[in-house]
Amino acid sequence: MAKTVSCVACSSYEMSEVKRSVRQALDLLGGPGSFVRPDMTVFVKPNLLAGVDPARSVTTHPEVVAAVARLLTGYGCRVVIGDSPGAGTRYTPASLKRIYRRCGIAPHGEIPGVILNDDISHTTIPSPDGQVVKRFLIIRPAVEADLIVSISKPKTHLLTTYTGAVKNLFGLVPGHEKSLFHSRFPDAEGFSRMLVDLTLAVPPVLHVMDAVWGMEGNGPMSGEPRYVGRILASWDPFALDLVACRAIGIPEDLVPVLSIARDRRLLTDDPLVPGDGFDPLENGPFLLPDTIRPAGLRMKITRKLLAHLQKSGRVFIPRPAVVSSACIRCGACVEICPVEAISLADGSAAIDRSLCIRCYCCHESCEAAAIAIARGLFPGITRRQRQ
Ligand code: SF4
Ligand code: SF4
Known part of the structure; x- marks a missing residue:
């Protein structure tokens, strides 16, 4: 139904x-x-x-x-x-x-x-x-x-x-x-x-x-x-x-x-949408995150390809990187990292890339916006660009 x-x-x-x-x-x-x-x-x-x-x-x-x-x-x-x-x-x-x-x-x-x-x-x-x-x-x-x-x-x-x-x-x-x-x-x-x-x-x-x-x-x-x-x-x-x-x-x-x-058949028929409906968004669709957005090669990264990349090689997918000048050493990222890949080094937080599993919790945790997303080995894939 x-x-x-x-x-x-x-x-x-x-x-x-x-x-x-x-x-x-x-x-x-x-x-x-x-x-x-x-x-x-x-x-x-x-x-x-x-x-x-x-x-x-x-x-x-x-x-x-x-x-x-x-x-x-x-x-x-x-x-x-x-x-x-x-x-x-x-x-x-x-x-x-x-x-x-x-x-x-x-x-x-x-x-x-x-x-x-x-x-x-x-x-x-x-x-x-x-x-x-x-x-x-x-x-x-x-x-x-x-x-x-x-x-x-x-x-x-x-x-x-x-x-x-x-x-x-x-x-x-x-x-x-x-x-x-x-x-x-x-x-x-x-x-x-x-x-x-x-x-x-x-x-x-x-x-x-x-x-x-x-x-x-x-x-x-x-x-x-x-x-x-x-x-x-x-x-x-x-x-x-x-x-x-x-x-x-x-x-x-x-x-x-x-x-x-x-x-899992939890979504079958198209939903009924009573009310006012939607107007087309001014300025086009929402910009996707740097970790997802297709660009450069103009390739369509489907869910399956993304999952494959995430499983097969961490070097291919974007990684978090600390912007030292913005870091206020609050320690929130250290606290949240599920694999203890972050430490508070002199001056700013530091990420051990060999441990990072690319969950992006640290990016989510940083109220100072001091964690950026650096591109993986194929920078064109994630270049900031509207579809
Ligand atoms: S959460 Fe942000 S500001 Fe706080 S220590 Fe980590 S990088 Fe620095
Ligand atoms: S992306 Fe996840 S695993 Fe990597 S440093 Fe940030 S919190 Fe830790």
Whole structure:
């Protein structure tokens, strides 16, 4: 049966417009009254990758989070806002507080019926349909809630090409447990298989996407904001990501999560998309990351070729490189690296290339934008260029 992905225009982060668009997107799925009841606890999970200004489009915009939270409290729900940030951020109450403040979420704790999560405990859930992972550690407040509402952001991603609804669920995995998955699944294909298993293991999640602004280029941390002007919603994260990728011009065959979902028959018919649809993007499709973008040889790097390159020879694929002059020696990259390939040398961080598995977690972790992506042996393949 075709899945439904509602798509509503939202031209800015002005509160009244965001509230109206979120409301309309959920009404197109049957309305909040069809899936919430008074006294339910709802865990609202934005993308809080790092503590950075919302204008950079790294994180879910605080007005979208507030609109969802107010809508739910209006139905008598108790709302807990939380995430396990990525990017080398320690999963502690103190660092969560810092992230909430920097991401513009802190004032939401003043909304009656809303609390900001500071519970860092976790629990284990089974993954009976998992093909590569049979159990996951998940942050406890999300598991104990009656409903999870994920609010993702459409962005390009150095490892997985694109991050949206499915990838946002990785923030339910606590702290540095994430690094273990990067170490265990260093290539995009394996990592995406794990993400699909995770998506099937977590309790039902309502997915909202803040696609007012997304990110292109070297996302998810250091790309450029791009205007899209939409709020999306769906109960199906694969269908939502498919619709979002089409809207921003990212080819489906470059997104392993979507290919794997098709292989596993989790994506069959084309989704129904009620609402305002999409206008063609001004300035063309989203710019792909340097790790993915075909150029130079004009060759089409398909998902399979990329996976092959990642498995067969690390020298061929782009690698992280520290920009010494920008490094502030914060140590976040050292903390996040799953294979301990980074050390704090005199002056700046230093990467041992022989150990690096090209997971790009360090690039994602660096709030100072001091980690660049250097080209592999075939620089033409990844030269910065629009398709
Ligand atoms: S490269 Fe420097 S500034 Fe960036 S995360 Fe590492 S230590 Fe911090
Ligand atoms: S140095 Fe290599 S292995 Fe370590 S976090 Fe960066 S990309 Fe991943």
